[in-house]
Amino acid sequence: MTIPRDPLPVVLITGFLGSGKTTLLNHLLRDPGMADTAVIVNEFGDIAIDHLLVESAIENTVVLQSGCICCTVRGDLVDTLDDLCTKVAQGEVPAFSRIVIETTGLADPAALVRAFLTERTLVARFALRAVVTTVDAVNGAGQLDGFAEARHQAALADILVLTKSDLAPPEAVATLTARLKAINPGAGLVPVVQGAIAPDDLFARVPENPSRTGSDVLAWLNGDAFAGRPGDPRSPHDDGIRAFAVTLDRPVEREALRGWLRSILSLRGDDLLRMKGIVALRGEASPMVVHAVQAVLHPPVRLANWPSEDHTTRIVFITRNMEPEALRNSLEVLATRTAA
Numbered sequence: 001m002t003i004p005r006d007p008l009p010v011v012l013i014t015g016f017l018g019s020g021k022t023t024l025l026n027h028l029l030r031d032p033g034m035a036d037t038a039v040i041v042n043e044f045g046d047i048a049i050d051h052l053l054v055e056s057a058i059e060n061t062v063v064l065q066s067g068c069i070c071c072t073v074r075g076d077l078v079d080t081l082d083d084l085c086t087k088v089a090q091g092e093v094p095a096f097s098r099i100v101i102e103t104t105g106l107a108d109p110a111a112l113v114r115a116f117l118t119e120r121t122l123v124a125r126f127a128l129r130a131v132v133t134t135v136d137a138v139n140g141a142g143q144l145d146g147f148a149e150a151r152h153q154a155a156l157a158d159i160l161v162l163t164k165s166d167l168a169p170p171e172a173v174a175t176l177t178a179r180l181k182a183i184n185p186g187a188g189l190v191p192v193v194q195g196a197i198a199p200d201d202l203f204a205r206v207p208e209n210p211s212r213t214g215s216d217v218l219a220w221l222n223g224d225a226f227a228g229r230p231g232d233p234r235s236p237h238d239d240g241i242r243a244f245a246v247t248l249d250r251p252v253e254r255e256a257l258r259g260w261l262r263s264i265l266s267l268r269g270d271d272l273l274r275m276k277g278i279v280a281l282r283g284e285a286s287p288m289v290v291h292a293v294q295a296v297l298h299p300p301v302r303l304a305n306w307p308s309e310d311h312t313t314r315i316v317f318i319t320r321n322m323e324p325e326a327l328r329n330s331l332e333v334l335a336t337r338t339a340a
């Protein structure tokens with residue numbers, strides 16, 4: 001058997017300790033549509049237990065136990081994926097058509113996301129489809145207060161799965177939901193009890209990246225979720241994490257945009273948790289889609305057409321300790337300069 005040549009979709013399930021990652025994974029794996037899935041479970045410490053809790057009959061379950069993959073991602077993750085592909089090629093394990101990785105509860109998923117965008121061996125063979133973050137409705141607020149990892153997991157999610165809402169009072173669920181929307185307004189958010197959600201329902205909440213499909217860019221950007229947001233921190237505990245959008249009514253010159261992106265990513269890449277946008281280019285009929293994760297700029301993609309009548313530039317940001325006004329001003333200067 002050989003593995004398919006198209007990049008294999010990868011789903012990352014992250015979330016703070018005990019927030020319900022394994023419960024969700026087990027439920028997803030019971031769906032017949034997920035039968036050809038390879039699962040990588042990352043565990044902390046010397047004694048691996050978590051993988052025992054993954055109830056799948058799937059032979060392709062691998063435990064990555066030597067440390068936290070977000071800390072040693074280059075060696076461990078790449079080696080594990082290589083190994084898995086080699087075993088498939090040698091007929092030792094069944095072929096698979098997607099991979100689900102469950103991180104430890106203390107993982108910062110940014111390093112993993114970055115690896116899938118930049119590590120040559122990963123880029124060629126795998127495509128990160130979604131970051132799914134479980135947040136515990138009972139303990140989530142305290143974890144967001146106390147742990148940067150929990151805040152980063154929430155900030156980098158494509159889909160936030162609010163678990164254990166059956167155990168929490170409705171007011172607490174509402175407050176936590178509002179807080180999660182403030183941290184990451186662009187993510188889909190779905191309450192799930194005991195992991196009970198069908199894979200199709202879950203993954204329908206993350207639009208395809210338009211760099212692959214060229215479509216549905218507005219849904220992907222989910223700019224409306226950011227509308228009217230001043231960029232003020234919603235909580236003093238959120239590590240200065242802010243989400244906001246900048247719009248420009250004048251097109252920018254392509255080279256000037258490139259220079260701006262280069263400088264912002266090199267100067268403040270660590271604090272630019274996420275940036276995605278659709279940009280009107282001066283003298284060009286169709287827009288450019290830009291997408292960055294921390295210091296990594298995903299290759300910008302030209303769309304064939306504007307997806308709607310609205311041709312304004314819209315860029316959404318999730319940042320840490322960065323002044324929205326400074327970013328906004330630098331972009332406005334860029335548009336003014338290039339329009340002259």
Ligand SMILES: Nc1nc2c(ncn2[C@@H]2O[C@H](COP(=O)(O)OP(=O)(O)OP(=O)(O)O)[C@@H](O)[C@H]2O)c(=O)[nH]1
Pocket residue numbers: 015016017018019020021022023024050104105134163164165166167192193194195
């Ligand atoms: N009541 C209730 N319990 C849940 C729900 N989701 C998960 N649990 C329970 O919460 C506990 C922890 O769930 P796990 O799925 O092991 O959490 P995890 O995130 O994999 O845990 P770590 O690997 O320690 O980070 C288990 O006892 C689950 O049965 C839920 O929606 N409602």
